[in-house]
Amino acid sequence: MLQAPPGHILLGADHRGAPVTLPLKMANRHGLIAGATGTGKTVTVQIMAEAFAREGVPVFVSDVKGDLAGLAKPGADKDFLTKRASDIGLEGYGPEDFPVRLWDFYGEGGLPIRATVTEVGPLLLSRMLDLNDTQEGVLAIAFRVADEDGLPVVDLKDLRSLLNHFAEQRAELSAMYGNVSPASVAAIQRRLIQLEDQGGDLFFGEPALDVRDLMRTARDGMGVQNVLKADRLMQAPRLYGAFLLWLLSELFEELPEVGDPDKPKLVFVFDEAHLLFDGASRSLLQKVEQVCRLIRSKGVGVFFATQDPGDILDGVAGQLGTRVQHALRAFTPAQARRVKAAAESFRPNPDFKTGDVITELGVGEALVSTLQKKGIPTPAARTMIRPPASRLGPLTATERREMLRADELAGNYAKPVDRRSAHEILAERAEERARAAEQAESAKARQSRERKTKKRRSTRMSTSERMLTQATRTATSTIMRELIRGLLGGLKRR
Numbered sequence: 001m002l003q004a005p006p007g008h009i010l011l012g013a014d015h016r017g018a019p020v021t022l023p024l025k026m027a028n029r030h031g032l033i034a035g036a037t038g039t040g041k042t043v044t045v046q047i048m049a050e051a052f053a054r055e056g057v058p059v060f061v062s063d064v065k066g067d068l069a070g071l072a073k074p075g076a077d078k079d080f081l082t083k084r085a086s087d088i089g090l091e092g093y094g095p096e097d098f099p100v101r102l103w104d105f106y107g108e109g110g111l112p113i114r115a116t117v118t119e120v121g122p123l124l125l126s127r128m129l130d131l132n133d134t135q136e137g138v139l140a141i142a143f144r145v146a147d148e149d150g151l152p153v154v155d156l157k158d159l160r161s162l163l164n165h166f167a168e169q170r171a172e173l174s175a176m177y178g179n180v181s182p183a184s185v186a187a188i189q190r191r192l193i194q195l196e197d198q199g200g201d202l203f204f205g206e207p208a209l210d211v212r213d214l215m216r217t218a219r220d221g222m223g224v225q226n227v228l229k230a231d232r233l234m235q236a237p238r239l240y241g242a243f244l245l246w247l248l249s250e251l252f253e254e255l256p257e258v259g260d261p262d263k264p265k266l267v268f269v270f271d272e273a274h275l276l277f278d279g280a281s282r283s284l285l286q287k288v289e290q291v292c293r294l295i296r297s298k299g300v301g302v303f304f305a306t307q308d309p310g311d312i313l314d315g316v317a318g319q320l321g322t323r324v325q326h327a328l329r330a331f332t333p334a335q336a337r338r339v340k341a342a343a344e345s346f347r348p349n350p351d352f353k354t355g356d357v358i359t360e361l362g363v364g365e366a367l368v369s370t371l372q373k374k375g376i377p378t379p380a381a382r383t384m385i386r387p388p389a390s391r392l393g394p395l396t397a398t399e400r401r402e403m404l405r406a407d408e409l410a411g412n413y414a415k416p417v418d419r420r421s422a423h424e425i426l427a428e429r430a431e432e433r434a435r436a437a438e439q440a441e442s443a444k445a446r447q448s449r450e451r452k453t454k455k456r457r458s459t460r461m462s463t464s465e466r467m468l469t470q471a472t473r474t475a476t477s478t479i480m481r482e483l484i485r486g487l488l489g490g491l492k493r494r
Contacts, residue, residue, distance in 0.1 A: 002089040002386075007262065009051035011044075011324070011368055013088035014381040015351070022048075022322055024055060024263035026371040028301040030292060030319050033269075034309040034342070035326025040364045041305055042067055044324055045269055046388045048303070049225050052267050053098045058215045058223040061269040062230040062244060069227050070391030072100035072403065081387040084364065088384050096389035099218035100225045102403055105243060106199050109229040109400050111413045113247075114205045117153040118143070120246050127242040127284055128200065129191040136281075138184040141177045142166050151422040155204045156192055158422035163189055165426050198236040203243070206417045211247075211254050213409060215266050234272065241276040245288060248302065252291050255298040265299035273304035274311035289315040309342050317345075321371040325380075327361035346380035354380050 004010035008021035022031075035041050042065065049059045049071055061068055074095035075081065085093035102110030117125065122143045126136040146153050146162055153159055166173065167185050174180045195201070216224045233240045248268060258265065270276065276288060292302055296319075304312055309325065323345065330336040343355035346369050357367060361382075368383040395403075404410060 001091050003091075009048070009055060010386060011047070011051075011370075012366075012383040012385040013090075014383055017089060020368050020370075020381050020383045022051075022370045023372060024057070025260065026321055026375070027052075027057070027267060028260070028264045028296045028299055029321030029371055029375070030296070030301055031303040031322030031324070032309060032312065032317070032320045033303060033305040033324045033326075034307065034328075035361075035366070036307055036328055038363065039326035039361070040366070040385060041326055043364065043388060043392070044326070044366065044385055045271070045303075045305055046071065046390065046392075047386055048267075049269070050096070050098060050389060052264075053223045053225055055263055056217055056221050056223050057264055057267055058217065058226065059267045059269065060214050060226040060228070060247070062228045062233075062240075062271045064230050064234055064271045066229070066231055066394040067392070069100065069102065069229070069395045069400070070393050071098045071225050071227065072395060073097050073391040073399070075389055075391050078392075081392075084384070084387040088386060090386055093387065094389065098225055098390055099220075099222050100227055100403070101216075101407060101409070102227055102229065102400060104229040105233045106202050108232075110227070110404065111407065111409060112202065112416075113209050113228075114203060114413070114416070115208050115246065115250075116206060117155065117159050117204050118146075119208060119250070120204070120242075123283060123287060124242045124246050124249070127245075127280065128239050129188065129195060130238055131188065131191065133281070134181070135184045135187055135191075137178075138180055139188060141173065141180065144177070145169075145173065146422060151425055152419075154206055154419070154421040155423075156196060156201050159204075160189065160192060161423040161426045195239070198239055199232075200239060206419065207413060209247075209250070209413075211250050213412075214251075230271070234275075237272075237275045237278070240272070241278075241280075244270055245276060245284075245291070248291055248295065248300075249287070251300055252295045252298060255300065257297050258299040259297060261299050264301045267301045267303065269303045269305060271305045273306040274308070277311060277313050285313055285315075289313060292316050292319055308338055309345065310338055321375070321377065323367070323369045324383075325358060325367040327363075327365070328358050330359050347377045349379040349381065352382065357382055 002010070002013055002017070002019050004019055004021045007025065008023050011020045011022060014020050033041050033044050045061060046068060049061060049068070052059050063069055074097045077095065082093070103113050104110035105113055120128075122136065122140040126139055131139065142162055143153070145166060151158075151162060153162055163185055166180070167182060170180050170182065170185075214226050218224055230240065233243070251266065251268070255265065277285065280288070295302065303322070304316075304320070306312065309317070312320070325342055325346070328335070328339050328342060330339045339358050340355055343358055346354050346367060348354060354367065361367070364385050366383050366385055367380045369377050369380050372378055
């Protein structure tokens, strides 16, 4: 009878019929699931998710092809699955369903996942926007200004308003932080439009995802399997890679240190992992390596699924304790070098040549090495992967809708919230400046009118003033004539 010892999950049976297992205590040492298209990587991810669920470990997995959502439904009684179970000595095999929560970046086939622009930060946002180093620097300054000025940057309209404000204050900011090119600001604004066209505006906003909601267990103690619908997201590969790295970074930032627990708090499966590394900047690659190295102490295991093990950054590949290598083909010299490199990553097995076996593996077979006691890797084991108990295939649209209606978290995430943030604050400030300018202009015009009125009054007399002035002049002239006449007369008499 094939079964895993306590504290292990069963992956399959080796060529001698012995169980091939992964110790739960070593599952946070990360892993790799690699192999050419059609060799069984997705099924391996599925049976590992099932095994973790049984042990009460939540899993987050990106579902690129749509098949992994089938974890929510019991599998069909198919002859080839029953035969596989019989061949490896797996007793008690039968259909089984698992607790699944559906997520969707776009909010169409699952609960929407949202984050604020501030949470994503300038580094990952630059990756999403495909910015060059200069533009990335300008974006970093914009985030700094928003932080210092008390401007919450929640969604893309907040970011656009911030960049407009940034452009208006360019001269002052350039003196403080270095040259801020108008061309760079304009380029970022154009890239924001492209990001919106890819659906990025649906991701940025609130309520933001609480990563603790990814770490729930069901009432029966099984770990909830969080399945991200990623078929549409895959059409924007940079957005896909940056989004999943953001999620991994959020787990790293939010979770407490737990050391080496008896089993992981969460297992994170990153499908099409090469999209994380392709064209990434040096700073981003350093962040990936840092997060993978340190998140182990948070109790999170990260498994990368990809076609070519060479897709994984060397600094990350060196941290992967579990390796599941499905078949690779060697039709060209370049492919032969890939096979050789993959074989050299395993501890040798004296029973066979690893390089030869990699090219001979059939569908559902894999070379497996895991960490055992004291973190020592096992020799490569040619393994027949166990059959899945859940459905091999996607959910129907009706099944998805029913699951979403019944989800207890639907009320937390279904409706977006638009609170007062940078866009509104900057608009209010602009209105205040406009009112102040209008009042200043009005006061200036009023003062000008008053000065003109006073001037006219000083140079022009009213009718009564002219009459009074004329009367005064007449009286004065009469008095003067009489006075002069009197004086002259007096002189003559003498």
